[in-house]
Amino acid sequence: MSLIEEVTEPTPTPAGVPVLEAKRLVKTFGRVVGLDGVSLKVHAGEVLAIIGDNGAGKSTLIKCLTGAYIPDEGQLLLDGQEVSFKRPQDARDAGIETVYQNLAVSPALDVASNLFLGRERRKPGIAGSIFRALDTSGMRKEAREQVLKLGISTLQDVTVAVENLSGGQRQAVAVARAAAFGSKVVVLDEPTAALGVRESNQVLELIIRLREQGVPVILISHNMPQVFQVADRIHIQRLGKRAATITPQSHSMTDAVAIMTGAATA
């Protein structure tokens, strides 16, 4: 199975059915209610931003979607089918890829090795099955194609060690990895928090390109201008509940902040 095919030909989602849907998720930590019946939907080719104040339940919500937490109540539907993730690997296997804010790449390994880290491919025949040889040239070729497809012009050499790259380029590697394997949904948790202005813009361009390719993106961010720049819809968390879901057209940034802080309702 080719890496590239996974992206260009995702398993067709029936029209109108959200790719990922969460229904009334509840997650408590002792007496603290992290999520109090939160629902959300993401459709193909859509960027859904999740915003909210600290402690509003953004991270808890994301962790429930990506298998890091198991919700106490509620349902997760992937392509309309109910799923339950016991650990992050389950979500990953189902096609939900997450990019973490702390640049989770391996610095000493090269770009291609990082793209395939944890799912290396072996050579065909006995070289792979008995001697377990890696298909290094094949993985490099596909890494190059993936990077090209996402238009990451600054990552032309996939054999360069990631530690020689800038923060933005490293994040681009992480996003490219998620895009390569996230056949269903790509989740980005504060992808620009550690980056400068120019590097943030590179990542935002990548998000837009992912949307163009029909992959739904869930973006968690504190940065209102960035959210309003790329999001199609904005899910606002407040005190463990969904306060509102708005669009950049229907509401202004000031409105969004007001809803976040409880000064207004949608």
Next chain:
Amino acid sequence: MTNDSPPTSALDLAAEFLDRRTPLDRVRGVLHRYPAVSPAVVLVLAIIVFGSINSRFFAPSNLSLILDQVSVVGTVAIAQTLIILTAGIDLSVGAAMILSSMVMAQTAFQNGLPAPIALFLGLVAALAAGALNGFLVTRVKLPPFIATLGTLNVFIALTLLYSGGQTVRKAEMPELMTWTASAFPIGDVRMTVGVIIMIGLYVLVAYALGRTAWGRHVYAVGDDAEAARLAGISTGRVLMSVYVAAGAVLAVAAWIQIGRSGAASPNAGADLNLDSITAVVIGGTSLFGGRGVIWGTLLGAIIVGVFRNGLFLAGVDGLYQTLAIGILIIVAVAVDQWIRKVRK
């Protein structure tokens, strides 16, 4: 970063400008990318210097002597390299090897078991020793330094208790036990079976580290364990496999040691714990994990052998050999720190 296409914007031009590097930076970049280059340069220089001081240095008998002297520490250093690549350290390698060698010798001598079975039981002992270290590091979550400092003493005590402090001599063991000392002539150089086995192990481990997913994961775990975990690698399992693999390597070292010293002594090999770290560090593997190549370790072990042998032939007092090795270690680690600064 190679960027051959014409810059498309002022920002790219600025990046291009910032990317300009001094020749020293380039040297550092090369050393960073190819960690075995620095030990290779040191080895070539050492050979030229010692060869010009005393022409006997190049005598085939002397070269084979150096290799033979390096065979045990060179093998133990393979195990040490695997562990240091995961950002760990193993102070117990020498003690575990001696424990394994005493199990091999005693089961053959005292219990009269056939040599293959005795060797196998020694392998089991070494695997158990590795698994114990791995358990302490991955399950009990002890820092490798402390875990192996503890097991170092445990293994020494077990060895003495088990063997009763008795050395088993060559004549008391089946021939296969000391087969590693028998020699093949290759050209004028006399290669022992032990040296050939050591080189074979280097080839095997180089393949495993460089060409398999397991090897990638070993580097990834040593480089940034959290990033490896987030990439879906089971870091505990990788660490455990590394400690057990190190145990297997130590069993082979034990066999080579019995052949080389013509006996199995519970008091041998005390220096191997630190000597193996010396070889790894001089070989350019970073003590911080994730960076280094196994061939660097072989070069590092040979460098130590060449220094000791060359200084001996030059008539220098043995204490100065130790002094030279000490300086070499300090320089090697200082160079490693400098190389690592490439990271932005």
